[in-house]
Amino acid sequence: MFKQVMFKKALLLGLLLAGAAHAQPAPTTLTVITHDSFDVDKKLVAQFEQANHARVRFVKGGDAGELLNRLILTRRAPLADVVYGLDNTLLPRARAAGILEAYKSPNLARVPAADRLDDAGLLNTVDRGLVALNYDRAAWAKTGLPLPKSLDDLKKPQYARLTVVPSPATSSPGLAFLLATVNHYGEAGAWAWWREARANGLKVTRGWSDAYEKDFSKNGGRSPIVLSYASSPAAEVFYADGYDPRKLPAQSPTANLFLPGSTFRQLEGVGVLRGAKQPELARKFVDFMLSAPVQADIPTRMWVYPAVSGVPLDPVFRFAGQPEVPAVKPEVLANPQRLVDAWVNNVLRAR
Amino acid sequence: MTLSPTLRGWLLALPPLLFLGLLLALPLGRTLAEGGVNLGIWRDPYFLGRLGWTLGQASGTALLALAVGGPLAYLLSRYDVPGKRALLRVLLLPFVTPTLVAVLGITALLGPRGWLSGPLGLDLEGTPALLIFGNLFFNLPVMVRLAHGGFSRVPPALIGAARTLGASGLRAALSVALPLALPGLMAGFILVFLYSALSFGLPLALGGERYATLEVEIYTLTAYQLRLSEASALIAGQLLLTLAATWAYVRLLRGGTGVPANNLPPARGAAALLLWSLVALVLLICFGPLVAVVVRGLLGSGGPTLGYWRGVLTDPDTPLLLGNTVRFGLLALAGAALLGTLHALGAWLARSRTLDLLSLLPLMVSPVSLAVGYLLAYPALSATLPMLIAAYTLLGFPLVTRSVLPALRALPPRTLEAARTLGATALAAHRTVTLPLTLPALRGGAALALATVLGEFGATLVLTRPEWATLSVGLYERLGRPGERNLGEACALATVLLLLAGLSFTLLDGGEGEVT
Numbered sequence: 112m113f114k115q116v117m118f119k120k121a122l123l124l125g126l127l128l129a130g131a132a133h134a135q136p137a138p139t140t141l142t143v144i145t146h147d148s149f150d151v152d153k154k155l156v157a158q159f160e161q162a163n164h165a166r167v168r169f170v171k172g173g174d175a176g177e178l179l180n181r182l183i184l185t186r187r188a189p190l191a192d193v194v195y196g197l198d199n200t201l202l203p204r205a206r207a208a209g210i211l212e213a214y215k216s217p218n219l220a221r222v223p224a225a226d227r228l229d230d231a232g233l234l235n236t237v238d239r240g241l242v243a244l245n246y247d248r249a250a251w252a253k254t255g256l257p258l259p260k261s262l263d264d265l266k267k268p269q270y271a272r273l274t275v276v277p278s279p280a281t282s283s284p285g286l287a288f289l290l291a292t293v294n295h296y297g298e299a300g301a302w303a304w305w306r307e308a309r310a311n312g313l314k315v316t317r318g319w320s321d322a323y324e325k326d327f328s329k330n331g332g333r334s335p336i337v338l339s340y341a342s343s344p345a346a347e348v349f350y351a352d353g354y355d356p357r358k359l360p361a362q363s364p365t366a367n368l369f370l371p372g373s374t375f376r377q378l379e380g381v382g383v384l385r386g387a388k389q390p391e392l393a394r395k396f397v398d399f400m401l402s403a404p405v406q407a408d409i410p411t412r413m414w415v416y417p418a419v420s421g422v423p424l425d426p427v428f429r430f431a432g433q434p435e436v437p438a439v440k441p442e443v444l445a446n447p448q449r450l451v452d453a454w455v456n457n458v459l460r461a462r
Numbered sequence: 463m464t465l466s467p468t469l470r471g472w473l474l475a476l477p478p479l480l481f482l483g484l485l486l487a488l489p490l491g492r493t494l495a496e497g498g499v500n501l502g503i504w505r506d507p508y509f510l511g512r513l514g515w516t517l518g519q520a521s522g523t524a525l526l527a528l529a530v531g532g533p534l535a536y537l538l539s540r541y542d543v544p545g546k547r548a549l550l551r552v553l554l555l556p557f558v559t560p561t562l563v564a565v566l567g568i569t570a571l572l573g574p575r576g577w578l579s580g581p582l583g584l585d586l587e588g589t590p591a592l593l594i595f596g597n598l599f600f601n602l603p604v605m606v607r608l609a610h611g612g613f614s615r616v617p618p619a620l621i622g623a624a625r626t627l628g629a630s631g632l633r634a635a636l637s638v639a640l641p642l643a644l645p646g647l648m649a650g651f652i653l654v655f656l657y658s659a660l661s662f663g664l665p666l667a668l669g670g671e672r673y674a675t676l677e678v679e680i681y682t683l684t685a686y687q688l689r690l691s692e693a694s695a696l697i698a699g700q701l702l703l704t705l706a707a708t709w710a711y712v713r714l715l716r717g718g719t720g721v722p723a724n725n726l727p728p729a730r731g732a733a734a735l736l737l738w739s740l741v742a743l744v745l746l747i748c749f750g751p752l753v754a755v756v757v758r759g760l761l762g763s764g765g766p767t768l769g770y771w772r773g774v775l776t777d778p779d780t781p782l783l784l785g786n787t788v789r790f791g792l793l794a795l796a797g798a799a800l801l802g803t804l805h806a807l808g809a810w811l812a813r814s815r816t817l818d819l820l821s822l823l824p825l826m827v828s829p830v831s832l833a834v835g836y837l838l839a840y841p842a843l844s845a846t847l848p849m850l851i852a853a854y855t856l857l858g859f860p861l862v863t864r865s866v867l868p869a870l871r872a873l874p875p876r877t878l879e880a881a882r883t884l885g886a887t888a889l890a891a892h893r894t895v896t897l898p899l900t901l902p903a904l905r906g907g908a909a910l911a912l913a914t915v916l917g918e919f920g921a922t923l924v925l926t927r928p929e930w931a932t933l934s935v936g937l938y939e940r941l942g943r944p945g946e947r948n949l950g951e952a953c954a955l956a957t958v959l960l961l962l963a964g965l966s967f968t969l970l971d972g973g974e975g976e977v978t
Contacts, residue, residue: 142845144925148942170845171926177685181837181925184496184688188841190925278671281686317666317678320562320941324949325569325667333574333587343944350945352762352769364763364946414943452687459671460508 138166141392144182144384146175146196152408159399165392174318175201175283175379182384183208192387193396195237199378200286200447202234212383214394218401221419226378234380237400238415241341242287242375243434244274244368250328250335259336262292262370265308272312275326276338279454282318286447287375288338289454294443295372298450302457309458329365341367341374342414345431349411356426363430376436379415471812478805478859479820485856486823489835490697496838497690499698509679509696516675517703519590520659523597527605527654530598530747532647534740535609536635539616541729541737549741550610551967553603554909556748558917558963559755560934561663562941563956566949567751568596568668570758577754593669597658598747604657605650606744607906612646613639615872618726631733645868652711653864656704656825676700681830690834697831704826705819712819752960759953763946770950774958779936783955787932787962791915794854798911801855802862803904809863810870821863824856833923845925853923858911865907869900909971916963933959 138160149171156167170191172178179201182194186208197205205211206229215232228234251258259270279289293301309315314334316322323339326332329347344363348354351364381400383393399405406417411425416433443450465473503509538546556564572579572595574587586592616639624634640647662677676696683693729737759770774780802821809817836844836853843849873896881891917934926935933955940952 147939168845169928171928173685173925180685180688184834185837185841185844190837190841190844281682315671317671320938321565321667323944324562324941324952325565325573328575329946330949331570331573331575339944346944347946350943350947352764352767352947352950354947365944448687 136164138164139389139392140166140168141193141389141396142168142170142191143193143195143396144170144172144178144191145194146178147171147173148413149195150412151405152412155399155404155408158404159396163392163395165389167396172196176281176286179205182210186210186385189384189386189388191384192389192393193381194384195381195400196379197234197382198240198283198380199228199376199444200283200290202228202380203444203446204448205382206233210385212385212387212390214383214397216394216398216401218398218419221421222401223420226376226418228378228380232382234382235397235401236378236380236418237406238379238409238413238418240284240287240377240379240415241433241436242284242291242338242377243341243432244370244373245337245339245343245365246368247327247329247335247337247365248362249364254335258368259370262295262304262308262372264370265313265336266304266311268311270311272314273334274308274312274336274338275314275316275322275332275334277319277322278315278317278459280451280459283377284319284338284340285315286451287377288373289450290439290443290447291373291375293450294375294437294439298453302454305454305458306461315459336368338373340414341369341433342410342416342428342431345425345427345429346414348430349425349427359426359429367432367434369432369434372437374434374436375439377415378418468812468814471808471810471814471817473808474804474811475808475817478801478808478863481801481852481856481859482820482823485852486827486832489832489839490827491835492839493690493831493835494694494698496834497694499694500691501695501698503692503695504699509676512674512676512679513699515673516659516677516700519593519597519665519673519675520655523594523601523658524605524651524655526594526598527602528609528647528651530740530743531602531605531650532609533736534744535606535646536613536639536643537729537733537737537740538606538610539613540618540621540726541733542726543729543737543741550607551909551971552964553606553744553748554913554967554971555752555960555963556599556603557910557913558959559600559752560917560937560956560959562667562938563755563952564596564599564751565664565667566758566953567754568592568599570754571750578750588672590669590673593665593673595747596664596668597661599751600661600664601654601657602744602747604653608646608650608653609643610646611868612643612649615646616642648711649864649868652707653825655707656822659704660700660826660828662830677828677830680828684830684834693831697828700828701826708819708822708826712815712822755953756957756960759950759957762950767950770947770954773947773951774954777951779931782929783931783933783936784958784962786930787916787934787959790851790854790930790932791912791966793851794858794915795908795912797851797855798858798862798915799904799908802859802907802911803866805859805863806866806870809867818867821860821867824860829922836924845927847930850924850926850930854915854918857918857923858915861910861914862904862907865903865910866900869903870896873899906971909967912966912970913963916959916966933962 160167172181175196175198178196211233213232216235219227219235222236226236226239228236256269259265264270265274276288277285279285292304296304314326316326322337324330326334327337328335344365344367347365348360348363381397383390383397387393401419406419406422409415409417410428569576571577572586572592579586621634621638624638660677662675662681665673665675666678680693680696683689760766762769805821840849878891878895881895886894937952937955940948
């Protein structure tokens with residue numbers, strides 16, 4: 112009886128080995144964790160899979176801030192091999208938590224020096240998002256007011272209750288805007304501005320969607336000014352009902368409002384996670400995200416600018432401005448979480 | 463082999479209890495253990511204020527729901543109202559509505575440029591009115607259905623007797639029907655209270671950060687600030703409160719008696735007037751926002767358009783979204799129906815209040831802390847399909863238990879005994895007596911469970927994968943991008959979700975289902 116079992120096992124093993132010798136080795140699975148807004152052409156991913164005899168499994172980890180926290184919580188048993196979507200506001204915490212493994216992609220050479228996230232190569236810049244205020248042209252015309260010229264104007268009574276921004280505590284463009292104001296006014300000055308602007312009816316919502324889809328006048332809300340991205344007016348044209356790329360309109364229904372101290376350059380990157388099961392393949396994926404076809408695919412999919420220079424932009428991007436963004440002081444970027452906590456205490460909970 | 467009913471009950475409840483242990487107690491314990499519990503946060507006046515507001519808005523919503531839903535449910539149970547079943551059935555629709563869709567609908571009606579607030583000259587911004595309206599939108603249906611279940615068990619002969627003895631209609635309702643229907647009303651009150659106290663998408667979207675609830679604070683502390691020890695203290699406090707509320711409710715609860723009456727008279731005079739005014743009010747609150755969303759899916763800035771629907775119908779991803787929604791919904795429904803029924807049977811046989819209470823746990827626990835618990839306890843499973851389905855099942859199964867349990871308790875014991883006396887085996891007696899009498903409740907509970915699952919935004923509990931996108935995920939993705947078409951298509955997808963839900967309710971539920 113026992114012998115028979117042994118024989119069967121040996122036979123089975125032999126068959127398996129013989130089968131394995133003939134068949135291709137099973138493709139390796141690479142797990143890529145991203146923020147919820149990640150989107151890339153499936154054909155490009157299929158090409159990557161074919162070239163590397165791999166299968167790419169994407170996992171969505173929430174908004175960028177949630178994503179980072181999930182990675183920190185699970186750093187002992189990493190959820191993935193590669194992460195895309197952490198940005199320069201989150202990098203300090205990612206670095207402190209030690210969740211990333213350094214790898215500098217050779218493709219980084221084509222990213223302008225000012226847009227590289229860090230020298231160690233923990234994150235490789237994939238794209239630039241320009242956080243900026245936008246306004247609704249039609250609704251603004253109805254107010255009969257001149258456009259504000261500075262953030263200080265938003266504290267004036269005539270501009271009361273016209274602006275909505277997502278919260279720095281719970282949204283990544285909100286955090287970027289907070290850092291821009293701290294960079295512009297200094298810490299104490301920024302808290303004063305926020306308190307006065309809020310007293311003047313600056314609305315703070317939880318996330319970008321609440322602000323843009325509910326409170327922005329373009330979508331039926333009250334506020335003709337909203338914090339979004341410099342690319343949003345281009346997206347408004349692209350996603351207009353009956354959009355025809357051959358017949359672009361004269362102007363977008365919304366426009367940028369580049370008030371000094373209100374814009375911020377968000378650099379999103381891709382990096383290898385410490386403890387990755389497929390570090391080799393992970394590094395190849397980093398290169399892939401910085402490759403020319405993916406870079407060209409990014410703008411009209413995620414509405415951010417490619418990091419690599421010389422990538423042609425879709426003509427619809429002529430509706431999006433590119434402001435001169437002042438350099439962010441190192442102390443502002445050193446510990447953004449501390450600034451969020453301070454904002455919560457000094458602005459949100461101050462009554 | 464004669465086991466005591468208590469033992470048999472606990473044995474039957476073993477699988478759902480095991481499930482609760484693995485999917486709820488363990489991950490929650492893991493979250494609390496990760497950061498410790500910093501009870502000092504409860505000395506912070508800010509969080510005490512949040513607690514006060516959370517309890518205040520939840521009690522206020524529950525009272526309002528009782529004030530509107532109670533009388534309506536009574537009148538519906540007393541009179542033959544055309545379209546009653548359809549009304550009770552479509553009242554499940556708000557339940558499936560994703561939060562942001564509800565918010566868009568409510569804003570379209572009552573927001574600063576709303577279709578109702580504009581002409582009425584209402585400015586509700588900065589007041590909690592929109593939040594309370596949103597709470598009612600989601601919870602009034604629960605109240606109406608539960609209260610209707612309670613009232614429809616009151617034998618009409620009793621009310622008739624009171625009337626014959628000279629009591630007015632109001633007096634008869636208050637002194638005869640009300641005490642008998644109390645379990646159903648209390649159940650509605652407590653569920654509305656729980657849902658409103660623990661809601662979190664709604665308060666921030668509609669109330670702004672000024673009207674944030676505890677759950678919002680837990681979410682912010684956990685997901686964004688990673689201050690787990692402080693979040694844990696809030697979680698623990700919130701859990702104690704909700705446990706206390708539910709314990710009181712389980713103790714109050716007694717089995718209903720009687721069976722729903724047939725041959726009801728049509729309503730006349732003042733009763734008819736009150737009835738139809740209440741129906742109109744409930745329709746406005748519960749369907750106004752949904753109609754607004756449907757209309758927004760058909761209305762562009764340049765007038766009526768089918769462009770958004772065309773966009774949705776030609777999107778190559780739409781079949782995937784629809785297929786996943788149906789697939790996940792059915793899988794979770796099967797799990798929820800099985801576990802929920804076992805749990806209800808167990809609690810009924812064992813006559814155990816503890817089991818009764820335990821089935822409510824999934825409704826009491828903060829989803830955010832559960833999500834963290836899953837990551838910590840099961841990192842390898844956190845992005846797997848079984849985990850996703852299990853999480854959906856967890857959300858749905860209490861609703862099945864809450865529905866089947868009162869039906870079991872209301873079973874006339876003599877019928878079962880009669881069947882046994884006439885020679886039926888225990889199994890046959892259950893098949894021919896218990897099953898037909900509890901099936902409507904099971905179907906009703908299943909419809910509610912499915913509703914919860916359909917409307918659930920996947921990413922809340924488990925990490926999702928793009929290939930698992932459901933209708934609500936597709937909808938949120940569109941709402942995450944600027945542009946008119948994205949908003950319009952999100953509203954069209956929301957309409958598809960509502961149609962799908964409406965269809966499945968028609969198949970599942972006769973409208974008589976109840977939950978306690």
